Amino acid sequence: MINDKIMTYLVLRFSTLGNVAMTVPVIASVSAMHPDDEFIVVAKKRLSAMYYGLSNVRFHEAEPPSIRSLVRLYRDLRQYSVDVVIDLQKVPCTWFLRVLFRLGGSRTYSVDYGRWTKHLITVCGFRLSKSLPTEFERYQAAFRKAGLESDDRFTALAVNEPARQAVMEQFGEKHGKWIGIAPFAKSRSNMLPYKVTKEVIARLSENADTRLFLFGAGQIECEMLRQWASVFPRTTSVAGRLPLEQELELMRRLDCMVCMDSANQHLSSLVGLRAISVWCATHPELGFMGWKQHKEDIVQLDRIACRPCTCHGTNTCRYRNFACRDINAEQIIKRIYE
Numbered sequence: 001m002i003n004d005k006i007m008t009y010l011v012l013r014f015s016t017l018g019n020v021a022m023t024v025p026v027i028a029s030v031s032a033m034h035p036d037d038e039f040i041v042v043a044k045k046r047l048s049a050m051y052y053g054l055s056n057v058r059f060h061e062a063e064p065p066s067i068r069s070l071v072r073l074y075r076d077l078r079q080y081s082v083d084v085v086i087d088l089q090k091v092p093c094t095w096f097l098r099v100l101f102r103l104g105g106s107r108t109y110s111v112d113y114g115r116w117t118k119h120l121i122t123v124c125g126f127r128l129s130k131s132l133p134t135e136f137e138r139y140q141a142a143f144r145k146a147g148l149e150s151d152d153r154f155t156a157l158a159v160n161e162p163a164r165q166a167v168m169e170q171f172g173e174k175h176g177k178w179i180g181i182a183p184f185a186k187s188r189s190n191m192l193p194y195k196v197t198k199e200v201i202a203r204l205s206e207n208a209d210t211r212l213f214l215f216g217a218g219q220i221e222c223e224m225l226r227q228w229a230s231v232f233p234r235t236t237s238v239a240g241r242l243p244l245e246q247e248l249e250l251m252r253r254l255d256c257m258v259c260m261d262s263a264n265q266h267l268s269s270l271v272g273l274r275a276i277s278v279w280c281a282t283h284p285e286l287g288f289m290g291w292k293q294h295k296e297d298i299v300q301l302d303r304i305a306c307r308p309c310t311c312h313g314t315n316t317c318r319y320r321n322f323a324c325r326d327i328n329a330e331q332i333i334k335r336i337y338e
Contacts (some may be wrong), residue, residue, distance in 0.1 A: 007037045008080050009146065010106075012097060013088045014044060014064065016186075017133075018263030023088055024050050024270055025291045026139040026152035031057050034148060040080050042073075049245035050270060053158025064093050074100045082106050084146050088139055111142040118286060120313050128308075131285040138225075140285070154291065156272035159252070162244040171236070171250065174211030179336065180250075180257040180273075182264035183225075184216050187313025189281035190260050192325060198228065199329040200258065204336075205232040213238055213250065215257075215264055256336060261313070265290045276335050280324040283308035296338070299331055300324075 013023050018044050031039050031054055035224065039057045047061035058196045064070045070093055071167040077097075087094045087110040088238075099109040114133065134143075140150050181204075183197040191197075201290065204210055212232070214225040216239035229237035249259065252271040259265045260276055261282045268275040269291035277293065279300040286308055289298075301307075304324045309317075317323075 007034075007083045009039045009148070010077060010080065010082045010085045010101070011039060011041045011088060012085065012094045014062070014091075015089055016263065017047065018266045020044070020047050021050055021263060021266035021270060022135045022288075022291070023139060024157070026136055026143065026150055027051070027057060027154075028054055028154045028157075029152070030143050030148050031055075033150060038080075040077070040082070041140070042077065046244060049160070049163075049243070049248060050157070050267075052245065068095070070096055071100075073097070078104070078295065080155055081138075086142055086146055087111065088142060092208065107146070109145040112137060112140050121286070122308055122310050126285070128187040128285050130174060132287045134287040134289065136291060152292070157248065157270050160245050160249055163243075164247040164252075166246050167249045167253070170246075171253075176211060176251055177203060177207070178213065178254045180209050180215055180254045180259075180268075182215040182257060182259040182262065183335050184218075184221050185260040185313060185320060187281075187310075188315045188324065189317065189324070190262060190313040191280070191309060192244040192260070192278060192327060194224075197327055200332050201228060201232050201235060203329060203333055204216075205235050208234075209233065212236070213254065215239060215247070215259075217259045237322060258294070258336065259333060260336070261288060265293070269293060276332065278327060278332065280322070280327070281310050282309060282313060286311055296333065299335055301327060 001092055009292040013020050035056055040060055041051060041057060042060045044063050045061040051059055062073050063287050064073050074097060085098055085106050085108040088097055090110045096141045102108050121128060143150055152322050185191045199231045205212055214229055214234040214237040216222060216225050222240040225237040248271055251268055251273050254273055256276055257264060257268040259277055261279050265275045265277045275290050275293055276297050301324060307324050
């Protein structure tokens with residue numbers, strides 16, 4: 001609120017699941033510190049579950065693929081009488097929307113991703129002398145430009161009771177240790193070899209008091225996880241079976257999640273779940289760790305001199321050996337039980 005005027009802030013983030021998830025802790029904090037103001041989050045459809053329980057945050061579904069649809073979206077968004085636009089993506093489509101809103105009298109601000117610095121590190125080979133600002137810190141800085149302070153108060157989303165009940169009905173009471181495994185990522189460089197993942201599942205499933213849940217998305221992933229679940233005892237694939245709100249509530253019941261540098265790392269952080277994150281070609285010091293994730297829960301090979309060679313992942317390796325993926329099952333299992 002500025003000068004006692006109730007403000008409406010429009011937040012733009014058209015992107016993938018993991019990137020949108022990283023906005024939640026900051027938006028939750030900002031909205032809690034400014035309870036009289038209204039925040040409209042514009043993102044891809046089906047992601048509204050990540051903002052559940054944030055009373056002054058509204059979700060507007062949108063997937064703008066063309067200039068024409070962006071103009072249509074702008075007309076739709078004008079219904080909110082937007083005072084300030086905060087662009088947390090900074091790509092051509094969000095730049096175009098910012099221009100339209102600025103012409104309409106709204107103030108606009110955008111995030112600084114430090115893309116040039118990241119390019120120097122991943123493409124030109126400059127070495128990291130210290131950790132870069134996290135994505136959360138970059139989002140906080142963008143809100144600060146708009147006069148909105150935030151803090152690190154966020155711990156977890158509010159419990160979605162209908163989703164929690166649905167999860168209880170499907171999977172029953174919890175006994176022993178429940179572990180989630182999300183072995184996939186969008187790029188080959190961000191994933192372990194399948195044989196290593198299968199060894200992790202095989203060894204964990206040998207424990208009679210442990211139940212495993214396999215997470216993933218996409219037709220090929222879902223089929224592969226179903227096959228693995230049919231082979232190993234006390235192992236259930238939930239890939240493609242649950243809406244996002246139920247997936248989050250299932251995660252809330254787990255003891256930990258084994259995941260790659262991918263969306264499930266960030267979804268875990270939204271419900272306060274410990275994430276054992278595996279980093280191959282990417283590197284946590286580029287700023288993409290999960291919210292309040294502990295460095296002790298990171299699994300990576302520090303001795304690989306060419307890391308990081310990418311910010312988000314790649315399907316090629318300049319040395320054609322993907323040495324960064326030579327992480328063994330023992331490293332991961334040891335980290336789980338530490």
